[in-house]
Amino acid sequence: MRYLPLTDDDRAEMRAKIGISQIDELFKDVPKADLNPAIDLPRYKSEMEVERHLSKLANKNMAAGSVPFFVGAGAYKHHVPSTVDHMIQRGEFLTAYTPYQPEIAQGTLQYVFEFQTQVAQLLAMDVANAGMYDGSTATAEAVMMARRVTRKKRAVLAGGLHPHYRAVVETTTQFTDDIVVAQPPQPADAKAELQAVIDAIDDTTSCVVVQNPTVAGHVLDLRPLAEVAHAHKALLVVAVTEVVSLGLMMSPGEMGADIVVGEGQSIGNGLNYGGPYIGLFATNKKYVRQMPGRLCGETVDADGTRGFVLTLSTREQHIRREKATSNICTNSSLCSLAFTIHMTLLGEKGLRALAKVNHKTTQTLKAALSGIAGIDVLNDSFFNELTVRLPKDAADVVEELAKGGVLAGVPFSRLDPNAGHDDLLVLAATEMVTDEDIAALVSALTEAVQ
Amino acid sequence: MSMNSQGRPTAAISGGAETASFESFSGHRGLRLAEPLIFELGNSETTGVDIADTGDFDLSIGGLERTEEIGCAGLSEPDTVRHYTRLSRLNYGIDMGVFPLGSCTMKHNPRLNEKMARLPGFGDIHPLQPIATVQGALGLMEELSNWLMTLTGMPAVALSPKAGAHGELCGVMAIRAAHEARGDARQIILCPESAHGTNPATAAFCGYKVKSIPGQANGRVDVAALKEALDDTVAAVMITNPNTCGLFENEVKDIADAIHAAGAFFYCDGANFTAIMGKVRPGDLGVDAMHFNLHKTFSTPHGGGGPGSGPVVFSDALKAHAPLPYVEEGKDGSLEMREWAEEGDTTFGRLTAFHGQMGMYVRALSYMLSHGSDGLKQASEDAVLSANYLYACLKDVMSASFEGPVMHEALFDDAFLKDTGVTTLDFAKAMIDEGYHPMTMYFPLVVHGAMLVEPTESESKYNLDQFIRSMRGLALAAKAGETERFENAPYFAPRKRLDETLAARNPILRFTKPDEA
CATH class of the missing domain: 3.90.1150.10 (Aspartate Aminotransferase, domain 1)
Structure with a gap:
């Protein structure tokens, strides 16, 4: 088998060193009756055979291009651009782990720091995290973060929010303290749809979640909404599913957003039938410690040379366990790399x-x-x-x-x-x-x- | 001096240690190239793409034009390639050497998988295209599902979770939905002390209180304590098997029976499934839900921190509560995608937009097809054999926490470093100077100064022997009082130890221009 370097001789020598004669002596803790079940699956295939098999399936699909x-x-x-896919396939990026050993992960950490900067610039917010699964899960995390920040529970979702995002928010919060009030979509009337959100805000509201442009494509002026939300001490959460729009449209930050979430797929990432994508998450400085997800920060090494590390991890599950801000344990790093390379090629x-x-x-x-x-x-x-x-x-x-x-x-x-x-x-x-x-x-x- | 295979003498490679008394004018050190941030190299007027100039025209964006500066710095294409190439050289990856990061399963990432995921029929299709135009994609999802269900002996699978922790969420939500469906308001989830942090975090996310179960002296769950804690307030028990100490829970069937007798569900964290592919099926052991990490077990790249993929298999008792969407057989033999709940459905809902990590499904299936059922079993056996070989070769100089045989990883603690002044952290940093990524350190929490070593099936005996030589050398050096190797390690990495306290005390989370800082 081409991916397995051990030879039968190696295996025999290793068994001898361990002091066993049969491999199954190492599996002695597995209940005997359940060891080595019959598995009805195909046997080994060569690289050529796998290509043939998967190409056949791929050819049944109608490619966008x-x-x-x-x-x-x-x-x-x-x-x-071709550069993006070539660069992300460098083995030092592709086959690296989460940068928990920063001395040998400065490549990852520096691009994460650059990614955080680009996202913050694009959304016109103070800080962005290292990335989430996708836009929909980032939206759900924003709702829960707003509850922690405001200590209120009622989240109002605009009718123009992508229905999948609405469903993800409703599913993810069904067993938490959040109360989610989703407005019905009015794709033919953007003004009425926005007004319905404004009317739904009250003093118990933790946040309003609004997508811009809406799922029907309408561009909204969110400043009046921000004003009403802030008057009720609720946060304005803006979801952006098409980040390229930010090259032309007024930014969520300028319109008064407190948290901005986004789907970053449009920059650097292919369609991939829905994943993997890259969730964007940004907020104001004062809420940083309530943010979910990884954060990379600048520091110095023992020689005083600039370097980067993962930081503020006391928010995260591996330190805080059940008291963490989120259970997330990824930042879709390679997708964020594709995003940041494409963004670097584009520039403003x-x-x-x-x-x-x-x-x-x-x-x-x-x-x-x-x-x-x-x-x-x-x-x-x-x-x-x-x-x-x-x-x-x-x-x-x-x-x-x-x-x-x-x-x-x-x-x-x-x-x-x-x-x-x-x-x-x-x-x-x-x-x-x-x-x-x-x-x-x-x-x-x-x-x-x- | 040592001899290479041609018999010519070779000296140790120099160049990392500081031997010159001067600094270069450029700040570079030969192949170790210093690289500034994009924002220090580029500016908002530079671009590396050619885009047609549309000129000025009337916009239809409701008068909401972006007038303020965005600030994103651009680089030309050549400079972009150089920037990321230089950054990449500051990283360690599986492609470079042994990456023995316990419970993370850093196995070889076959490039065939990358090629397959980029076929336009997989990489260039939209999640909301008409179903008739993506029958091959649905076919692939069905085929992957069949492999996952067959390997686990479980009757259902949800593919959509985006990563392992998302898979845990999926499993625990199905469990809560199942309890609620029968009007049972249980409030507690039991997790062993050795659990990964995502387990308790996930349980809390689903509104459960978390109770910790102690371990036994042999590194397994204390079954008596577990039984003691099980009552009609317990919704589920989350157990990793093989566990995070690298051991198989030998009383797993007894545990499953006790869980079910109490009316609770058995959630298995499948992070370590790589040890048991084709060797034993969790479905035969009484598991009700288990997530995979396709990026561990099935070789999809870790990518420096994702993307992952965390499909979940379910037992008969839970499958009716599995999330949307899923693929089902349609009329006339075609495949359908069930995206929304219909009258009478008991699904707990939708975890993500669209259908999950298709790009990872292709890679994982490519890995599975390549191995076949015979190859997967061999891979598990090789992973376990290699871990036990390391264990056998190291246990006389390092302190093994528990008696073997181990599964795919071996746990050591810092007892062998007692009174040496060397810590687990120091030891890990010294491994960097040896040319290796350190093992997992300080996890699991159940032993002092944990060092969790997982070689995977991807290492040749030569690689294992070289690695063992370094590990033994370091252990003996520590005991011999050669503290210099450790106290300021790494010496030869692109950076010395980084000041994490400074980073947390004064967080700098983005670049700002010097005049704006």
Whole structure:
């Protein structure tokens, strides 16, 4: 077996040194009747055979890059520069452990420190942590953090929050003290949706969670919401599922956010059918000790040379056990590395340019969709995502178009089957979308809605 | 002087120790290159990508344009490659040498797995594409599920948890949902003292009080104390098996029976499953829920701290409460994805957006297919054999905490360092100078100055012997009073010991420009 370096001779010598003759003498603590069960699974395969087997499965899937592609709703198809994937595959990054031995992990620690800085800059917050599983779990952690900070329990979720995020918050907090009040989605009316959140705030509210742009793509001015939340001593939690938008849109920090969570997949990370991704988590300095997750900090070594270490770990499970701020024991480090490399390649200039291309492409898409009889575009404002009303069931239309090799977007019913918005379709247009893609979509949609 | 295999004399490699009386003008030291932060190298006007200039146009973002500076510094592409290449050289990884980090299972990460995960049919598909366009992805999830269920003898699996601790959350939530479904408001979870910190943290997260169960002198759970603590207020017992002392809980079936007799569930932390692949199935031992760490047992890369993946297998008693989403057989032989609860479902809910760590599923399945059932069993046997070989070769100079045989890892304590002035930390740092990543130190908490050594199945006998030579050398040096090797170690690493107290007292968690600081 190619991954197992021991030879039979080695094994025999090692058994002799240990003083046993059979390997199963080492498994003497396993109940005898249960040792070495029959396992009905295939035997050893060569590298070539594994490639053949898995390629066959992969080929059954329709890859985003092979068709006109407009699917978003929390995961986005962006161009990732080749440098990113080459750099993250350096064995010193790929095969390292969590940097608990900082003298031989400065590579990881320095990029984590740089990542924390970039995320804080992007979200315009004081501090960011080293990363979470993804945007949805980061949102749930934010709700629980707000409870610890405010010592209040009632979290209000806006209707424009991604329904998967809402479900994750509800699931994760069902056995804690949190009380989660989720507003219903109003994808056709962003103003009413925002007003409903404002109206739901009271003095028992720990936080309001609002996504910007919303899952339907609307861009919100959160300053009035921040004002009302703060007047009730509640925290404003802003979720950002498309971080490229921050190259063009006013930042959550500037709008008054107290905690910002995000899905960082758009920068540096592929679609990967939903994971692994990278959750972003940032807040104000005064709340740092209530933050979940790992933090990297600057220090010096015994010679006075600058270096980095994991710090403030008295918040974490390996020190505090049942009193920890979270049970999390990862920072999706390699995904944060992909994020930080892509971000370094972009720089502020590149990010702003990328955001503008996304926005302009989506304007083109909006104009094209608006020209189709029977289709209504619901967005007055948007970044790179639109919601349209179709004259028939959106899921049927999407499936029909997929058969013709166009991936048209996400039917709202897929996001939330019980919301009663079966005729709505959410479409995203990134820099990857060409004029030909839009033409193909328009032609297929025109036919499908007739 | 020693001889290499061609018989030519070779001297020890020099270059790490400070021998010159001057510093270089650049701050570099040959191949040890000093590397500033991006923010010190680049600026917000530099970019390493070519993006079409759209010019100015009217925006449709509701008048909410970002006018303030973002501040993200950019680098050109060549400088970016150089920055990360230089940083990478400050790291130790499995690719460089023995990485004996106990309970972390730092085995070889096959590059075939990386290649497979990057096939466009896996890496470039969207989680919300029409199900008809991702039948191969669902097929892969089904195949992985089958491997995990067969290896454990368990009837159900939830793939979506994002990491081991998330898997624990998944298991404990299903347990709580099962109790609540039968109107049973139990409040306590029992964890052994030797448990990983995530176990009690997870239990608390699900609203449970945590009670600690002592260990026996032989390193196993004290079954009498466990039985004493079990009553109708106990919801579950969380036990790691093989445990964090590297030992198999030999009374596991007795434990399972006692747990079930009390109406509680048996949660097994599967962090150490690498020791028992194909050797014994947790389902045969009475386990109700167990998470895997695909990044330990099934070789998906640790990546410097994630991403992980923590699927959970369930017994019949719990499977109805497993989380969404999951793959199921549809009509006409196609596969479906169940994403939302329907009338009558008893699932506890959704743990993450989308469907979990697909990229890790591909890598793990690639590892499993490569080994086959025969190879996985051999891998477990080799891991256990190697750990016992280390144990046998070290126990006369280091202090083994418990009697063997051990499973895939061997636990030592600091008794052998008594009166030497050398601590476990010092010993670990001296291993860095020997060219090794240190073992897990000060965990588990049940022995003083713990050193938990896990070689995995990936090491050749030559590598093991070299490692043993260093470990014996260090142990004997400590006992001989050669404290210089230890007290300021590491000497040859990119950094000397770092001041963690300073970092915590005055946290600097991001770069700020000198004029803003």
